[in-house]
Amino acid sequence: xxxxxxxxxxxxxxxxxxxxxxxxxxxxxxxxxxxxxxxxxxxxxxxxxxxxxxxxxxxxxxxxxxxxxxxxxxxxxxxxxxxxxxxxxxxxxxxxxxxxxxxxxxxxxxxxxxxxxxxxxxxxxxxxxxxxxxxxxxxxxxxxxxxxxxxxxxxxxxxxxxxxxxxxxxxxxxxxxxxxxxxxxxxxxxxxxxxxxxxxxxxxxxxxxxxxxxxxxxxxxxxxxxxxxxxxxxxxxxxxxxxxxxxxxxxxxxxxxxxxxxxxxxx
Numbered sequence: 001x002x003x004x005x006x007x008x009x010x011x012x013x014x015x016x017x018x019x020x021x022x023x024x025x026x027x028x029x030x031x032x033x034x035x036x037x038x039x040x041x042x043x044x045x046x047x048x049x050x051x052x053x054x055x056x057x058x059x060x061x062x063x064x065x066x067x068x069x070x071x072x073x074x075x076x077x078x079x080x081x082x083x084x085x086x087x088x089x090x091x092x093x094x095x096x097x098x099x100x101x102x103x104x105x106x107x108x109x110x111x112x113x114x115x116x117x118x119x120x121x122x123x124x125x126x127x128x129x130x131x132x133x134x135x136x137x138x139x140x141x142x143x144x145x146x147x148x149x150x151x152x153x154x155x156x157x158x159x160x161x162x163x164x165x166x167x168x169x170x171x172x173x174x175x176x177x178x179x180x181x182x183x184x185x186x187x188x189x190x191x192x193x194x195x196x197x198x199x200x201x202x203x204x205x206x207x208x209x210x211x212x213x214x215x216x217x218x219x220x221x222x223x224x225x226x227x228x229x230x231x232x233x234x235x236x237x238x239x240x241x242x243x244x245x246x247x248x249x250x251x252x253x254x255x256x257x258x259x260x261x262x263x264x265x266x267x
Contacts, residue, residue, distance in 0.1 A: 019136040022103040038112040045126035046118040047181040058211035071223035106162040118181035
């Protein structure tokens with residue numbers, strides 16, 4: 001262990017607080033699986049809240065509901081398996097679907113998956129800010145954060161490799177639809193239409209355009225602001241205006257380390 005990784009008490013910054021391992025594989029098979037189950041997966045801080053609100057609203061509108069998914073209510077329709085492994089999501093009738101949100105590494109039980117990725121520089125920077133806010137990281141050396149066993153760059157690489165490389169032989173059995181967060185933000189309607197076409201849902205036009213409007217950046221920020229106003233414990237900003245400045249050394253190490261993954265994902 002190098003000196004730069006130790007604080008004055010001799011304890012590494014990684015051990016000052018334990019971050020929960022949100023990417024661990026589910027410990028048990030789903031108790032009530034269905035052929036209509038879809039899993040929306042990401043490595044933490046890749047923008048999954050945006051995608052779940054978009055998908056939930058498309059299905060709510062398609063099924064004639066008055067209700068809309070918001071930052072605070074989206075789990076009513078898309079259950080988070082990181083919170084409880086055996087919770088059952090809302091079942092939509094047309095198309096007949098249930099959606100689950102996960103951060104898990106790849107598992108063969110995820111027959112249908114929307115796998116959301118984001119540029120690793122932005123993911124690592126966002127994870128660092130979040131870890132500092134949560135008290136999981138207490139070192140001034142931000143580059144060392146990239147060695148974090150759960151949130152760092154090697155964990156991100158293992159996640160991507162597990163979903164898109166290690167199990168590529170099963171592409172005709174386990175169906176994965178890859179989305180890049182940057183593309184989703186730039187043209188949400190185009191990406192939603194691509195998902196719709198890939199899985200043959202035939203969502204009505206009003207469902208697509210209405211979902212895009214309900215999940216716009218402005219709407220999402222307003223929804224989170226409303227939630228924060230009525231919950232003083234919500235101190236973090238999940239729907240930010242833009243990323244903060246990233247140190248060149250931090251960026252360069254990520255770019256060098258992730259060369260293969262960046263090519264795989266088209267960055």
